[in-house]
Amino acid sequence: MTDLWPAIHAERAALAADLETLTDDQWRHQSLCGEWTVEEVVAHLTAGASIGPLRWIRSIVAARFDADLHNRRRLAEHRGATPAETLDRFRAIVNGTTAASKHMPAWLGEVVVHGADIRRPLGLPDVARFFVARNFTVNSRKAARGLRLAATDGPFASGDGALVSGPTLAIVMALAGRHAYLKDLTGPGVNLLQARVE
Template sequence: MTRSPTRQTLWSLAHAERTALADDLAGLDDAQWARPSLCGRWTVEEVVAHLTAAASVGRARWIASMVGARFDPALHNERRLAEQRGATPAQTLDRFRRVLDSTTAPSGHTAAWLGEVVVHAQDVRRPLGLERTPSVEAVTEVAGFFARRDFTVHSRRAIEGLHLEATDGPFTAGQGVPVRGTTLALTMAMAGRGAYGGDLTGPGAATLRDRCTSGR
C-alpha cells in the first residue's frame, strides 16, 4: 500500500512550485501582467496577488474575513487580493516572493493549498505561453485530493461515471468511461479549466470537457 505523504512533504512541494512560478514571472512586461488568466476575470497579476493572500491568511483571519464578507467567497477573495496587489506588478511579485515558504493556510487540508498554487500557476502560464509544468509528484497529490472530494472546486462531481488514467504517472481515479491525459491535464480539467479539454483523450473525454464548460 502506498504511504500518504506527510504534511511537511506537501508543503515542500508547494514551496517548490511557488518558487518556480516566481522565477517564471520575473521577466514579464506590463502587458503580460495585465493579460487575462484562465481564472475567471482575473488578470495574471491578480492571480498572483490571490496566491499571496492564500498564503497569508490563517484560520482565524479567514473566518473573520468570511464573516465580514457575509460568507460570500468571491467578495472575500477580492478583498484579500486587493490587500496583496502592489502599486506595480513588481511590487505584487515582491509580495509573492515573501510568502514562498509560508505554511499559513485557512485549514489543514494541505493538499488543497498545494493545489492552489499548482492550478493557479497554470492559470497564468498557459495564456502566457510559458512551458514549465509542475512536477508529476506534486500534481499527483493534487489530482488524488481533487478526485476524492469537492473542496474549492467541484472536482469529484466532475468525474462521476468516469475513470481517469494519467499517461505520465501513477494517478488513476473513478469507475466508468475512460478519460486519459497527463496528470496535469486531468487535474486542470477537474478544476474546471476548459482550456485543458483538448489535452484529454478516450471515450469519456467529451463528457469531462462538457463538464468543464458547464461548471458541473
Template structure:
C-alpha cells in the same frame, strides 16, 4: 502526503512561478488569466493572499462579508496587489516559503498553487514546471472529492487516463491527455480541453461551460 512533503511541493511551485514571472513587461501582467475575470497579476496577488491568510484571519474575512466567498477573495487579493507589478511579485516572493494555510485537506492546499500557476502560465505561453507525478496525484484527489471547486461531479461517468503518468481514475467514456491538462479540466478550465482526446471529451467540454451546475452532486 505529510506536512513536510506538502510544504516542500508548495514552496517549489511558488519559487518556480516567481522565477518564471520575473521578466514580464507591464502588458504581460495585464493578460487575462484562466481564473475568472482576474488578470495574471491579480491571480498572483490571490496566491499571496492564500499564502499569508491563516484560519483565524480567513474566518474574520468571510464572516465580515457574510460568507460571500467571491467578495472575500476579491478583497484579500486587492490587499496584496501593491503599487505595481514589481511590488506584486515582490510580495509573492516574500510569502513563497510561508507555511500558512486555512484548515482543509493537504491536496487542496497544493492544488490551489498548482492550478493557479497554470492559470497564469498558460495564457502567457509559459511551459508548466509541475511534475506529471504531482499533477497525477492531484488529479486522483480532485476527481474523487468535492472541496471548494466542483470537480468530482464534473468528471462523473468518465475515465481519466494520463498519458505522461501512471494514473487512471473513474470509469466510463475515456478522456486522455497530460495529467495537468486533465486536472485543469476537472477543475473547470476549458482552455485545457484542447490537450485532451477521447470519446468523453465532448461530455467534459459541456461540463466546463460557464453556468454548468452539477445537479444532485454529493
C-alpha cells in the same frame, strides 16, 4: 500531510521564477481564472498564503459568506502598486507555511491550478519543464538526467534515455522526491528514477 509543504514551496518558487521576466502587458493579460488578470491571480495566491484560520473566518464572516467578496478584498490587500511589488509580495510567501486550514492537498492544488491559469495563456514553461531544467529546492534536474520523461495526459516530453511515462503531476511529484507517485509511472527508466530520488 505536512510533507506536502516542500512541494508547495517548489511550485511557488517555480511560478515566481516564471514571473520574473513578464512585461507590463503580460501582467495585465487575462488569466484562465474568471475575469482575473495574471497580476490579480498572483495577488490571490499571496493572500491565500498569508491568512490563518482565525483571520479567514473573520474575513468570510465580514463578507457575509460571499466568497467572491472575501477573495476580492484579500486580493486588493495583497496586490502591489506595481507588478514588481506584487511579485515581491508573492516571493515573500514562497516558503511560508501559513494556511487557512490543514488541508495540504488543497494548498498544493491552489498553486498548481493557478500556476496553470497564468502559464497557459502566456505560453510560459510549465512546472515539469522547470523541474527537469533546474535543481531548485530539490535535485530534480539531476534526477531527470539521462531519462526520457513523457506525459500521458498532455504535451510534456523531455530528455533522452530510458522512458518514464505517466501523468504530468506524477512526473513532477516524483522529481520532487514524492515516492508515492512512482507507482503511477511506467517504463524502463522508473527504477533509475526511484533510486535517484530516495
